[in-house]
Amino acid sequence: MRIVLTGGGSGGHLFPLLAVAEKLKQKLSTGSPTEFSSQAEIYYVGPAIENQDILNDFQQNGIFCRFILAGKVRRYFSWQNFTDPFKTLAGFFQTFWMMFRIMPDAVFSKGGFGAISVCVISKIFFIPLIIHESDSVPGLSNKICKFFATKVGTAFPQALQYFPAKKTAVVGNPVREKILMGSKESAGHLFNFAVVANPVILVLGGSQGAESINDLIFAALPDLLKKYETIHQTGFNQFDELQQELKVEISDELKKSYHMFPFLNLEQISSAYAACSLIVSRAGAGSMFEIASLGKPSIIIPLPDSASDHQRENAYAYASTGATVVLEQQNLTHHMLIENIDRIVKNPQVYQKMVEATKQFFTPNSAEVIAEAMIELAK
Numbered sequence: 495m496r497i498v499l500t501g502g503g504s505g506g507h508l509f510p511l512l513a514v515a516e517k518l519k520q521k522l523s524t525g526s527p528t529e530f531s532s533q534a535e536i537y538y539v540g541p542a543i544e545n546q547d548i549l550n551d552f553q554q555n556g557i558f559c560r561f562i563l564a565g566k567v568r569r570y571f572s573w574q575n576f577t578d579p580f581k582t583l584a585g586f587f588q589t590f591w592m593m594f595r596i597m598p599d600a601v602f603s604k605g606g607f608g609a610i611s612v613c614v615i616s617k618i619f620f621i622p623l624i625i626h627e628s629d630s631v632p633g634l635s636n637k638i639c640k641f642f643a644t645k646v647g648t649a650f651p652q653a654l655q656y657f658p659a660k661k662t663a664v665v666g667n668p669v670r671e672k673i674l675m676g677s678k679e680s681a682g683h684l685f686n687f688a689v690v691a692n693p694v695i696l697v698l699g700g701s702q703g704a705e706s707i708n709d710l711i712f713a714a715l716p717d718l719l720k721k722y723e724t725i726h727q728t729g730f731n732q733f734d735e736l737q738q739e740l741k742v743e744i745s746d747e748l749k750k751s752y753h754m755f756p757f758l759n760l761e762q763i764s765s766a767y768a769a770c771s772l773i774v775s776r777a778g779a780g781s782m783f784e785i786a787s788l789g790k791p792s793i794i795i796p797l798p799d800s801a802s803d804h805q806r807e808n809a810y811a812y813a814s815t816g817a818t819v820v821l822e823q824q825n826l827t828h829h830m831l832i833e834n835i836d837r838i839v840k841n842p843q844v845y846q847k848m849v850e851a852t853k854q855f856f857t858p859n860s861a862e863v864i865a866e867a868m869i870e871l872a873k
Contacts, residue, residue, distance in 0.1 A: 502606020
């Protein structure tokens, strides 16, 4: 059996692919169905995975990576808008050749512009295709690829209206099992917390970082670090600049409670998740479902100009359960952020209510449901 996974190059697309791949490997190993055990192959066909940690995760999971050229849809002026159509066309022919050589039994797409050519070629070769939409409002890729899909899965019930009812179901969002396996003990060794008694705040801007959240956190650090250990994933683009700023803005004593990384690898993120009391994050669906899977209260700051305003829609869909507080980026100050962190972390009743609410949102067997559907279609 050969399975192809595809999706855009960001963590929001790639992490769910890893979660499904892990389940596929479990089910196609010595367990059932045994007739496919010796021949099971899983491929990733899509845009290059530029984050080395994520690429390592794919390779360590035995996924064969085949990269294609892919353009990007930009809602702003860029000279690349003139060259990307040619890149996309070249990528289409690359995809045709790769898919012809692999000839998979089924394809799973997480969306993203780079996945479109794989979905189109799947239709040409009559290969069963499952697409999955993580957001409450679908992106351009899945709006196109729904016409080629055999089955459609959505993370949010709100997304059902955008897809054909007969082949669509709410399945939640796949989450990697390994991120649930961290411990506070491992976090203590990894991050060397200065004040063990202080609660831990984890700040995430997505796998690519978020400049406005970074700026907000840096403004808050002098007050925040007096009462919280803070783990901060900044993204690679701003990391060096923030390191220089940190030398000037924060005292040496407070720096001991601040743990800044451009990106948190699997060991680091699982440990940070286990240790933290609260998470501050963008409203990417992948991050929100990981947060919910861990039962952690959160503060969500949606990206104001996300496509179709999907981050804002995601955030308020999650907030409707009571599991998170949404703070709009416009007019948000570091004082407001700290006030909300204090209100949640220092109030046991509020905190526990939010913990319980996460259970209403998370679907624990999403990756397994998708893996089983893939195997069934591939038979």
